[in-house]
Amino acid sequence: MVGPRSAVANFYGGTLMGKNRYLAYIAILMVMAGSALSAPLEPVAISGSIIRAHLEYLAGDVTRGRGTGDRGNELAAKYIADHFRRWGLEPIGTSRQRDPSAPMDGKGYYQPFLFPAGSQRSRDNNHLSIIAGGSTRKWTLGRDFEPSTASSTGNVVADVVFAGYGIRGATRDDYAGLDAKGKIVVAVLPPEDPNARPRFRGMEVFRRVQSARDAGAVALLLGLAGPDDKPTFSSVTRAMDSGLPVVSVRQSVVADILKAAGKDPSLVLNSVADSPASFDTGIKASVQTEVTKVEEPSANIIGLLPGSDPELAKEYVVIGAHMDHLGMGGPGSLNAGGGPAIHYGADDNASGTAGLLMLAEYFATRPVRPKRSLVFMAFSGEELGLLGSAHYTKSPILPLDKTVAMLNLDMIGRLQNNQLTVIGIGSSSIWDPLLDEVNKTASFQMSRSNIGIGGSDHQSFDRARVPVLFFFSGMHPDYHRPSDTVEKINIMDEVRIVEMVAVIADRVANTPERPDYREPSTRAGMAANPAPRGPRVSVGIIPEYSSDAAGLPVSGVRAGGPAEKAGIKAGDVIIKVAGKSVRNIEDYMAALTDLEPGAKTEVVVRRNGKEITVTVTLAESVR
Numbered sequence: 001m002v003g004p005r006s007a008v009a010n011f012y013g014g015t016l017m018g019k020n021r022y023l024a025y026i027a028i029l030m031v032m033a034g035s036a037l038s039a040p041l042e043p044v045a046i047s048g049s050i051i052r053a054h055l056e057y058l059a060g061d062v063t064r065g066r067g068t069g070d071r072g073n074e075l076a077a078k079y080i081a082d083h084f085r086r087w088g089l090e091p092i093g094t095s096r097q098r099d100p101s102a103p104m105d106g107k108g109y110y111q112p113f114l115f116p117a118g119s120q121r122s123r124d125n126n127h128l129s130i131i132a133g134g135s136t137r138k139w140t141l142g143r144d145f146e147p148s149t150a151s152s153t154g155n156v157v158a159d160v161v162f163a164g165y166g167i168r169g170a171t172r173d174d175y176a177g178l179d180a181k182g183k184i185v186v187a188v189l190p191p192e193d194p195n196a197r198p199r200f201r202g203m204e205v206f207r208r209v210q211s212a213r214d215a216g217a218v219a220l221l222l223g224l225a226g227p228d229d230k231p232t233f234s235s236v237t238r239a240m241d242s243g244l245p246v247v248s249v250r251q252s253v254v255a256d257i258l259k260a261a262g263k264d265p266s267l268v269l270n271s272v273a274d275s276p277a278s279f280d281t282g283i284k285a286s287v288q289t290e291v292t293k294v295e296e297p298s299a300n301i302i303g304l305l306p307g308s309d310p311e312l313a314k315e316y317v318v319i320g321a322h323m324d325h326l327g328m329g330g331p332g333s334l335n336a337g338g339g340p341a342i343h344y345g346a347d348d349n350a351s352g353t354a355g356l357l358m359l360a361e362y363f364a365t366r367p368v369r370p371k372r373s374l375v376f377m378a379f380s381g382e383e384l385g386l387l388g389s390a391h392y393t394k395s396p397i398l399p400l401d402k403t404v405a406m407l408n409l410d411m412i413g414r415l416q417n418n419q420l421t422v423i424g425i426g427s428s429s430i431w432d433p434l435l436d437e438v439n440k441t442a443s444f445q446m447s448r449s450n451i452g453i454g455g456s457d458h459q460s461f462d463r464a465r466v467p468v469l470f471f472f473s474g475m476h477p478d479y480h481r482p483s484d485t486v487e488k489i490n491i492m493d494e495v496r497i498v499e500m501v502a503v504i505a506d507r508v509a510n511t512p513e514r515p516d517y518r519e520p521s522t523r524a525g526m527a528a529n530p531a532p533r534g535p536r537v538s539v540g541i542i543p544e545y546s547s548d549a550a551g552l553p554v555s556g557v558r559a560g561g562p563a564e565k566a567g568i569k570a571g572d573v574i575i576k577v578a579g580k581s582v583r584n585i586e587d588y589m590a591a592l593t594d595l596e597p598g599a600k601t602e603v604v605v606r607r608n609g610k611e612i613t614v615t616v617t618l619a620e621s622v623r
Contacts, residue, residue: 041087041365046358046499048491054354055413055486058323059346066345067327068381069117069296074098076323076353080301080378081109083357087364089303089376092397098297104397110299113391115381117296119149119239125290128221128247130160132260132283144253146231147289148222148246149239150209150586155288156184156218156245160257160281163187164272166208166222168215168580169594178278181216184285186257188223188272206590209242214581219245219287223254236330238384239293240584243550247287257281298324298380300388302397305363307509309371316398317509318375318406318466319359319501320389320457321352322382326480332383334480341482346489348479351413353378355498362502370509372404379457382410389457393464400464404514407501408458408470415473415493418445424458426450426559428467428515434507442500451520451558459542463555467515469504471497520559537595537618539563539603541574543585551575551606552588566614568605575611576604597621 044050057063057079064072077097085091095108102112128145129138139145159182164174166187174187187208205222212220224231231248255265261281271277301323307313325345326332333343344350360376363369375398381387393400405428425431425448432448439446458468473493478484508515540561544553551573557563568574574582577591578601595601597620604613 043367044361044365046362046495046502048495051354051358051494052491054357055346055350055489058350058353059344059486061342065327065343066323066325068115068298068324068384070327072327073298073324073380077299077301080323080357084109084303084360084376087361089305089360089364092304093302097299100297109301109303111302111392111397112297112299113388114295115298115384115387116238116293118236118294120235120292120294121147121233122290125288127286127288130257130260130283130285137256139253145247145249146233147291148205148248149234149237149291150205150242151246151289151291152241152244153290154245157284157286158218159183160283160285161185162281163278164276165190166211168211172276174276174278175211175215176276180212182218184219184221184287185212185217186221186223186254188254188269189225190273191225203586203590203593206586207593209246210580210587210590213243217244221247221249223249223251227251239291240586243583245287245289247289300380300392301378303360303376305369305374307371307373308369312371313373314402315372315514316375316403317372317505318377318403319356319505320377320379320406321356321409322349322388322457323353323378324380324383325349326383332480335482343482344485346484346486347411347413348484349410351411351489351494352409355409355412355494358498359502370506372509374505374509382457386457386460389460393460400466403466405508406458406461406466406468407505408456408468409501410456410470410472412471412473412497413489413494414476415490419447419474420444420497421447421472421474423449423470423472424462424468427462427518429518430515431469434504438500438503442496465517467517471501473497520556536621537592537597538621539616540619541568550583552582552585562616562619566616568603568614572605572607574603575606577601
């Protein structure tokens with residue numbers, strides 16, 4: 001699909017521009033930046049044409065969906081940094097865009113960080129063989145088998161059991177009567193639902209890994225559903241150590257194992273769909289896996305506009321938006337059944353980033369600056385779990401206790417029926433009356449949510465006790481699909497939203513008293529979740545996506561939600577749900593898959609080195 005393209009995109013870095021022209025353009029921008037620092041810029045009004053120009057570059061072909069760590073993401077970051085420089089914003093980061101060890105010495109606009117970019121598997125240390133009838137049968141890596149990205153690194157030799165579909169659930173238990181402790185489990189996957197999202201198809205693997213691990217297995221061999229299906233290793237998928245070696249094998253490998261066990265493969269495999277068909281094979285297998293995590297750099301882009309008041313300038317109002325998207329697709333894509341394609345992300349979130357750039361230029365060119373300092377932040381890694389904003393709040397360049405508010409723009413380009421959602425109202429007592437006043441002019445049909453969560457970067461700041469507001473124009477059928485393109489953006493409605501944010505930022509930056517912060521436990525109201533994701537039930541936790549802890553760390557709980565009522569607290573680590581072990585976010589989601597809203601289930605958490613069991617009454621997931 002051909003995405004929108006503009007003259008500015010071609011000039012900046014598209015296929016019509018050579019390397020020398022690009023370097024010349026950067027040199028021109030640097031000269032312009034020097035001039036901007038020494039001479040005031042002409043005041044600029046919030047403009048649809050300016051916003052569109054930014055959109056056409058950020059959501060154009062050259063940035064290729066701005067996937068975190070991709071070249072297109074780096075080009076978008078440079079574009080943002082160049083404009084910050086042009087408008088005279090102060091750099092408070094580093095000029096070394098790809099160096100996470102660089103000091104934040106104020107020489108550039110970047111705050112680099114490492115993110116989990118994928119996996120790699122060793123060519124020499126992945127082996128699979130069986131020992132039967134006094135002989136050994138070996139299979140070939142890449143042709144017959146591949147380690148899963150969910151695999152641990154390990155080397156085991158053990159007896160083999162066959163466990164049908166490998167599921168332990170309310171409607172089916174392939175482990176009933178089967179002793180899998182200390183053994184290698186062989187299971188097969190059912191035919192794939194072509195309409196299922198890639199993330200949920202992957203969850204089926206984690207359900208089987210979880211079941212095998214909880215049954216005491218030491219390794220899992222997962223047979224592919226179709227006889228012609230070939231195992232693949234996804235280097236772009238994050239390595240997720242599941243606690244045991246996990247190997248994807250061709251159906252022919254499963255058939256060979258069943259033959260060695262004296263079984264008819266056709267009869268066994270055909271019977272699995274109707275009922276569990278589990279047994280001890282009487283043979284041994286040797287499984288060796290080596291899968292390692294790959295980390296790569298990405299960067300937030302940050303510019304500072306110092307305040308005009310000698311004292312209030314030491315306090316900061318953050319205006320933020322995530323500039324990353326899905327690149328060519330991958331697990332987060334809703335392009336069901338489609339191959340790799342540029343996911344332009346015009347609304348998600350070139351719209352918010354274009355609004356951020358518009359606000360930066362607007363405030364930088366005003367003749368009188370606000371009293372408090374404004375900090376403009378374009379985050380990377382949001383689509384992977386708020387990684388950029390989480391990194392900033394864990395390693396802040398400016399003091400968080402002097403950060404008085406965070407205004408977040410995410411998906412503000414597709415307003416429908418004049419309905420604007422604003423999330424985080426309950427994080428400060430000033431937000432409701434301020435929005436009432438500002439909306440007298442803006443005239444939005446405004447939906448408000450008190451809770452400071454909702455799947456975007458304001459959540460990281462709310463965890464850090466900073467009052468937040470998140471502006472969101474609503475979901476649409478193009479969400480996380482290649483069809484989220486610039487021509488579908490409602491520019492004039494985006495202008496109205498950006499104008500509203502400008503008024504709010506100006507008011508907060510100039511009011512003598514800083515906004516108070518309200519604890520989550522004092523808030524009321526349901527969260528408006530802009531992203532349809534996850535099972536049908538909710539425990540009401542805010543997970544820590546970026547953690548490598550063995551378990552799922554809880555960074556917060558929703559006020560009045562099931563977790564809070566059950567006594568789960570921020571800082572707890574969930575290690576078991578409904579009797580199923582949890583090592584990561586995928587295990588957690590897999591454990592919730594078979595549960596129903598209203599059901600009571602036991603959740604085990606680790607708190608201060610002790611295991612605590614609580615009973616949670618599950619709520620319906622907000623989608």
